[in-house]
Amino acid sequence: METTGARWSLAGLLGLWAVTRVALLLFVFKVYVFPGPDVTSDVSAIYQGWYEVLRTGTFPQEDVTWQYPPAAALAILSPALLFWLDYASAFFVLAFTADLAVLLLLHYAGPRPGHSLRGAWVWTVGVPLLGPTVYARYDVMVTAVAVAALLAGARHPRVMGALTAFGALLKVWPVLLLVAARRRSAWVSAIVTAALLAGLFGLAMPGAFAFLTFQRDRGTEVESLGALVFHVARHFGWDGQVLLNYGSVEFLGPYVDVVSTAALALTGLAFGWLLLWRFRAKRFLPHTLADAAFVAVLMFTTTSRVISPQYLVWLIGLAAVCACFRGSRMGWPVALVLLASLVTVLEFPVWFAHVVASDTLGITLLFLRNGLLVLATLLAARVLWRGTVSAAAPAPLPAQAARTRETPLPS
Known part of the structure; x- marks a missing residue:
């Protein structure tokens, strides 16, 4: 009976994944039109433009919208592997393949002792909540590398270290996966x-690290936590503007630099909390590596000057890895991230015009989405701290307790 139930559960998982992913493909290939602005334009215009520059052997260092570390070039160039398809179609197919790779990794890990298929379910349910944006950005590829790194962490620390470094050179944030790594081999x-990779890119392609300047100069994006200040302030006479700047829709005007600096300060506080946790943590269990990575990425996403919809793909991937471990207590933060993903697709792309206009609907959606992320961050941090720093020592066995009572104190 248990085997039959497991088969039905697996059939349901694969069936739901197949149905939802076909729907995403139908949207990105424009068989059906998803509400709101066209999310695929980044692929056909921006990514393909970068592709034309990168294939000449240099980075698009004159383009301020290029804000990615050097290995991102591999993701942008990857559609060349499917040379019989046009660029956009090849990119969508590769994004779909990365999505499938994550499912297979989580499904492979599920039957292991101490693991569960819940992670595969979280990924299957979570990704379509973001709509076609998932397949129209290369973040799903980065997330696949991060998921592989975390699942390899306990048994193969060297593999984890290599994959984490590669992921960080794709889009920086996977470096946070190492926050709870204890094996020296993972760090080395x-x-x-x-x-090695940075050196190769630096020698082979000019402009490999121009992205550092472009990232430094970014402002406050309209979907970020800090942007709520200006969404409300516009109703009280704030005379700033909403413009396309550095590749995203940002607020420009009085006090924007103050809010951006405050966001950086919050990120600094988050980093300080993570350092404090790392020094105070005493109890490391098999799921601690994933839990700590989830908390770290939540903190840096929530406090960022930019919270683009595709950032939620990272959180769904890490949430799925946490759910993959039976011992993880991240259930509520995982559920809140899934709810935040559902609200995210409403604020972008469905009703993004309302967000840009700072009207009641737009502000409500942002307060709800960002509020869910803040709550998820606080709860996840609390769970991690209580499970690793404040956790009570295990009670001694009866025989040990008896020996303790019988042992005389030194005089």
Whole structure:
């Protein structure tokens, strides 16, 4: 009976994944039109433009919208593998393949002792909540690398280190996966891999690190936590503007630099909390690596000057890895991330015009989405701290307790 139930559960998982992914493909290939602005334009215009520059052997260092570390070039160039398809179609197919790879990784890990198929279910349910944006950005590819790194962490720390370094050179944030890594081999592997890859890109392609300047100069994006200040302030006479700037829709005007600086300060506080946790943590269990990575990425996403919809793909992937471990207590934060993903697709792309206009609907959606992320961050941090720092020591066995009572105190 248990085997039959497991088969039905697996059939349901695969069936739901197939149905939802076909729907996403139908939207990105424009068989059906998804509400709101066209989310695929980044692929056909921006990514393809970068592709034309990158294939010449240089980075688009004159383009301020290029804000990614050097290995991102591999993701942008990857559609060349499917040379019989046009660029956009090839990109969508590869994004779909990365999505499938994550499912297979989580499904492979599920039957192991101490693991569960819940992670595969979280991924299957969570991704379509973001709509076609998932397949129209390369973040799903980065997330696949991050999921592979975390699942390899316990048994193969060197593999984890190498994959983490590669992921960080794709889009920086996977470096946070190492926050709870205790094996020296993981850190050495990450440092060596990062140094080798960065050196190769630096020598082979001019402009490999121009992205550092472009990232520094970004402002406050309209979907971020800090942007709520200006959404409300516009109703009280604030005379700033909403413009396309550095590749995203941002607020420009009085006090924007103050809010951007405050966001950076919050990120600094988050980093300080993570350092404090790392020094105070005493109890490391098999799921701690995933839980800590989830908390770290939540903190840096929520406090960022930019919270683009595709950032939720990272959180869904890490949430799925947490759910993959039976011992993880991240259930509520995972559920809140899934709810935030559902609200995200409403604020972008469905009703993004209302967000840009700072009207009641737009502000409500942002308060709800960002509020869910803040709550998820606080709850996840509390769970991590209580499970690793404040956790009570295990009670002694009866025989040990008896021996303790019988042992005389030194005089």
